[in-house]
Amino acid sequence: MDHGLPPDFSGFTCPAPLRDRPQIVMGHGGGGALTRDLVEHVFLAAFGNPVLDRLGDSSVLDLGPRLAGGGRLAFSTDSYVVRPLVFPGGSIGELAVNGTVNDLAMSGAEPLHLSAAFILEEGLAIAELAGLVARMAAAAKQAGVTIVTGDTKVVERSRGDGLTITTAGVGVVPPGVDLGPQQIRSGDAVILSGTLADHGMAIMSVREGLGFEAAIASDTAPLHGLVAALLVACPQVRLLRDPTRGGVAASLNEIAVAAGCGIEIDERAIPVSPVVASACEILGLDPLQVANEGKLLAVVPAESAQAALAAMRSHEHGHQATLLGRIVAEHPGVVAVRTAIGGSRIIPLPLGEQLPRIC
Amino acid sequence: MKHLAEYRDAETARRLAAEISRIVTRPWAIMEVCGGQTHSIIRHGIDQLLPPEIELIHGPGCPVCVTPLETIDKALAIARRPETILCSFGDMLRVPGSHEDLLAVKAAGGDVRVVYSPLDAVKLARSNPNRQVVFLAIGFETTAPANALAVKLAAQAGLGNFSLLVSQVLVPPAIRAIMHSPGSRVNAFLAAGHVCSVMGTWQYAPLAQEFRVPIVVTGLEPLDLLEGIRRTVEQLEAGRHDLENAYPRVVTERGNEPAQAVIAEVFAPVDRAWRGIGVIPASGWRLADAYAEFDAERRFDLGGIRAVESPRCRSGDVLTGTLKPSQCPAFGRECTPRTPLGATMVSSEGACAAYYNAGRT
Numbered sequence: 001m002d003h004g005l006p007p008d009f010s011g012f013t014c015p016a017p018l019r020d021r022p023q024i025v026m027g028h029g030g031g032g033a034l035t036r037d038l039v040e041h042v043f044l045a046a047f048g049n050p051v052l053d054r055l056g057d058s059s060v061l062d063l064g065p066r067l068a069g070g071g072r073l074a075f076s077t078d079s080y081v082v083r084p085l086v087f088p089g090g091s092i093g094e095l096a097v098n099g100t101v102n103d104l105a106m107s108g109a110e111p112l113h114l115s116a117a118f119i120l121e122e123g124l125a126i127a128e129l130a131g132l133v134a135r136m137a138a139a140a141k142q143a144g145v146t147i148v149t150g151d152t153k154v155v156e157r158s159r160g161d162g163l164t165i166t167t168a169g170v171g172v173v174p175p176g177v178d179l180g181p182q183q184i185r186s187g188d189a190v191i192l193s194g195t196l197a198d199h200g201m202a203i204m205s206v207r208e209g210l211g212f213e214a215a216i217a218s219d220t221a222p223l224h225g226l227v228a229a230l231l232v233a234c235p236q237v238r239l240l241r242d243p244t245r246g247g248v249a250a251s252l253n254e255i256a257v258a259a260g261c262g263i264e265i266d267e268r269a270i271p272v273s274p275v276v277a278s279a280c281e282i283l284g285l286d287p288l289q290v291a292n293e294g295k296l297l298a299v300v301p302a303e304s305a306q307a308a309l310a311a312m313r314s315h316e317h318g319h320q321a322t323l324l325g326r327i328v329a330e331h332p333g334v335v336a337v338r339t340a341i342g343g344s345r346i347i348p349l350p351l352g353e354q355l356p357r358i359c
Numbered sequence: 360m361k362h363l364a365e366y367r368d369a370e371t372a373r374r375l376a377a378e379i380s381r382i383v384t385r386p387w388a389i390m391e392v393c394g395g396q397t398h399s400i401i402r403h404g405i406d407q408l409l410p411p412e413i414e415l416i417h418g419p420g421c422p423v424c425v426t427p428l429e430t431i432d433k434a435l436a437i438a439r440r441p442e443t444i445l446c447s448f449g450d451m452l453r454v455p456g457s458h459e460d461l462l463a464v465k466a467a468g469g470d471v472r473v474v475y476s477p478l479d480a481v482k483l484a485r486s487n488p489n490r491q492v493v494f495l496a497i498g499f500e501t502t503a504p505a506n507a508l509a510v511k512l513a514a515q516a517g518l519g520n521f522s523l524l525v526s527q528v529l530v531p532p533a534i535r536a537i538m539h540s541p542g543s544r545v546n547a548f549l550a551a552g553h554v555c556s557v558m559g560t561w562q563y564a565p566l567a568q569e570f571r572v573p574i575v576v577t578g579l580e581p582l583d584l585l586e587g588i589r590r591t592v593e594q595l596e597a598g599r600h601d602l603e604n605a606y607p608r609v610v611t612e613r614g615n616e617p618a619q620a621v622i623a624e625v626f627a628p629v630d631r632a633w634r635g636i637g638v639i640p641a642s643g644w645r646l647a648d649a650y651a652e653f654d655a656e657r658r659f660d661l662g663g664i665r666a667v668e669s670p671r672c673r674s675g676d677v678l679t680g681t682l683k684p685s686q687c688p689a690f691g692r693e694c695t696p697r698t699p700l701g702a703t704m705v706s707s708e709g710a711c712a713a714y715y716n717a718g719r720t
Contacts, residue, residue: 208475268369283475284450284707334718341372341581343404346718351696355449355473 024124029154038152042130046137047116047147059148061113063172070175074109076100077168081161085132088202089217093136095293096165098222099244101143105224106240106296108179108231109171111143116167117151121160132163143222145169171224177231181258183238188327189305190263191298193226193312194219194320195271196248200290200354201279210283215275221294226317230298233311238299242292246350248324249288251297252335253349263335265325265347289350299327366580367403375585376408379592383412387595388544389588390537390680392530393499393551394421394708395579401713403581413588416544416680417713419533420551422498423450423706424678425633428666430526431456434495437524437659438469444487446480447495449473454705457666477509477523484513484521493655496523500554503527503644504618507625510646510653522655525645528631530554531562532642538570542681547573547591549584552606559614564602571600578606625650634702635668635675672701677710684711685720 027034044053051059067073080096097114104111116136120129140147198219205216223242231237239259243251248270256263272280272287280287294317300308305323312318325337335347391397397417400406406415419425435456438445445461452461452473465471470490474480477494484492496506506523513521530551537543550563555576567574573594577587587605594601604610624647631643646654655661671689676682684690684703694700696712703709707716714720 210475336718339402339404340367341369341403341405341408343407345402345404346716348696348716348718352453355452 022126024120024122024126024129024154026122026154026156028120029152035152038126042126042133043150043152046130046133047140047150049146049148051113051146051148052150059113061148061170063112063170066112066172072173074104074107074171074173075168076103077166078103079164079166081164082203083161084206085128085162087206087218089198090220090293091132091135092163092165093132093134094139094220096167097136097139097143097145098220098293100167100169101145101222101224102242102293102296104169104171105222105227106179106242107173108177108227108237108240109173109224110228111145111169111171111222111224113148114140114145114167114169115149116147116165118153119160119164119166120152120154121162122154122157124162129163136165139222143224176235179237179239181239181255184255184259184261184299184327185238185301186261186327186329187302188238188299189302189308189323190252190265190325190327191300191305191308191312192248192271192322192324193223193296193298193318194294195273195276196292196295197272197276197280197285197287197290199293200247201276201285203291204283205279210279216273216279219292219294221317223294223296223317226296226312226315229311229315229318230308234300234304234308236301236304237308238301240299241297243295243297244293245291247287247289247291248297249286249335249347249350252347255297255299256335257333259327260332262328262331262333263325264328265335265337267337267340269322269324271320271322285354288347289354297324302326366578366582368582371582372408372585375582375589379413379585379589380410382589382596383410383592384596386412386414387546387592388414388416388680389547389549389591390416390418390545391549391577391584392418392420392534393554393579394424394706394710395553396549396551396577396584397421397710397713398708399579399581399584401717401719405581405584408585409588413592417677417684417710418537418548418680419633419636419678420499420530420554421703421706421708421710422502422528423454424674424702424709425528425636426451426454426497426526426702427632427634428457428668429632429664430497430524432664432666433656433661434493434524435459435461435464436661436664437493437655438464438471439467440491440659443491443493444470444472444483445493445495446472446474446477446483448497450706451495451497454702455699477506478512481509481513481516481518481521484518485516488520491520491522491658493522493524497526499528499530499551500558500622501551501556503622503626504557504615507621510625510650511621513653514650522653522658523646524655526631527626527644528633529642529644531566532639533633534566534574536636536639536642537679538572540679543679545572545680547575547595549587549591550574550576552576552578552583552610555604555606555610555614557615557618560602560604560610560612561614567600567602573600573603575603576606576610578609633678635672635678637675669700674701674703674711677703684714687711691715691720
């Protein structure tokens with residue numbers, strides 16, 4: 001073989017008709033024509049907007065007018081892995097948008113723009129991907145955010161969980177809004193925006209084939225509208241948290257430790273839908289430790305609690321809002337619950353994964 | 360769903376607690392046998408409603424807690440084998456063996472799966488004909504019928520790749536062992552309602568007579584337990600020692616006879632070691648000879664496994680009621696749910712974990 005001349009690839013075309021494959025192949029991550037096809041036909045088709053359409057290495061956002069007058073930038077990121085990819089009440093697409101939107105909203109920010117990075121497993125059906133991306137686009141539209149930059153990688157079959165999505169988001173916190181544990185005072189009220197454990201039990205029931213699938217749906221929802229309504233009715237909101245992984249138990253423990261206060265909640269006030277309560281009973285799970293994707297905890301001054309509750313209850317994502325408990329000076333860092341029959345116990349920080357009990 | 364509200368009514372709970380206070384005249388130690396009862400007592404704060412004369416002693420009825428360390432080590436050895444799928448109830452995954460737990464074996468590549476029923480493990484065996492599927496069959500009389508049925512179905516289907524690692528234990532021999540132990544302070548028992556739903560109550564009347572202790576069968580809801588305690592105190596104060604069924608909506612004298620029949624077909628009595636307590640005669644079940652081929656201990660070479668308990672763990676004293684969890688020197692210090700020395704700190708039904716998680720000191 002003659003090694004004198006470099007090989008000439010001009011005019012070379014791949015003989016394999018990869019472009020028409022119905023599934024993700026490694027070449028979709030190669031940065032060439034296949035990647036370009038995927039971006040154009042799947043991602044731009046769903047997310048397209050003037051900023052994203054430029055397909056630059058980065059997107060330039062003009063937030064100047066919103067930041068004028070003391071507004072501050074909020075920035076957050078989260079990765080989404082869930083099995084199955086579609087479940088009652090939502091999919092990884094809605095989670096990837098609403099999760100990051102809610103992380104921004106918990107600092108009081110108005111979410112504006114998201115990034116979206118996709119790790120695709122070889123073999124994933126492109127039609128399935130397009131369906132999930134369409135759900136993601138719909139969620140972004142509903143939340144009023146635009147997806148302005150993104151990335152795609154492909155990993156070999158069985159080295160990914162079908163699809164992993166990472167989103168990052170920016171938003172603007174209006175002047176005068178300053179939420180955080182340092183604002184919390186003894187006597188403050190702790191409010192929960194609705195029923196607990198819907199998301200975690202929806203995933204568990206469909207994953208394990210427990211037969212509750214028809215009855216339990218994920219609560220995934222964007223919460224910044226609810227936050228905005230709450231801030232109007234009650235500008236003195238101290239702190240907001242969305243109780244996702246680890247549930248309300250983890251969030252309350254984090255609040256108690258960060259604020260150096262105790263928290264007391266009333267077991268009778270814990271809102272759980274009847275079917276979710278039954279599912280948790282059967283599996284021996286505590287609804288306080290199960291994940292939510294469309295609920296928030298708000299700490300507000302006691303005198304504003306009724307106004308805050310009224311504002312939340314008139315919003316579509318807060319109509320079951322309830323007064324869960326209060327901040328106390330005693331037992332700093334510890335969350336206590338008054339049981340329905342009049343006893344009390346501590347709610348510990350959940351250890352790790354929730355494991356169903358034997359009997 | 361009705362059960363959640365109906366048997367947790369605060370007003371009725373207060374009334375029952377007040378009635379117990381009214382009739383009690385001197386100290387009584389009452390053992391709740393079942394881990395589910397312990398979990399419910401601590402979770403709902405039932406003991407906090409009782410007069411100081413009543414002491415609840417937490418019994419050995421948590422299946423996770425009494426499964427011997429050796430059985431856990433055997434499960435770990437099976438799970439490490441590349442050709443096996445080890446199936447277990449969820450809370451066994453965190454129980455420490457001599458060196459690690461099933462979660463660690465899973466992270467290292469072992470195929471460990473949480474199932475909700477042993478019948479799911481049979482399905483796995485059917486759909487994975489080239490793998491060995493082993494179900495970790497632990498528990499009291501409550502888990503035995505489904506475990507026995509799984510073996511029976513596997514036998515009918517000719518599944519040569521399904522087996523059980525058995526550590527089935529029984530309540531009545533444990534009650535007998537506790538009453539024979541020299542340090543026992545137990546004046547009465549709350550018997551486990553769900554065990555009796557399978558086995559009936561007929562085994563308990565002779566025990567009540569032999570040891571002259573009241574035995575009251577209760578459910579797991581707060582009002583079930585309070586009513587059970589009330590009836591127990593009533594007996595103690597009157598000097599009676601009878602068997603009473605305070606859970607008649609679920610439990611009958613004869614129990615679930617079809618379930619007992621499948622147990623009798625698949626299992627046979629055996630002396631069993633209880634973690635922290637030791638060997639209790641005829642206190643468990645093994646696979647009957649006709650089903651011996653489904654015994655994982657025969658199928659896999661596990662002979663060399665011998666386990667040694669941590670000398671710092673006093674779970675045996677906790678399980679027999681001679682030590683409160685919070686009285687153990689290791690409690691909350693080197694022993695927490697995150698770094699458990701023994702199984703009573705692992706399962707949420709274990710007395711130590713129940714105390715720790717509820718903030719009892």
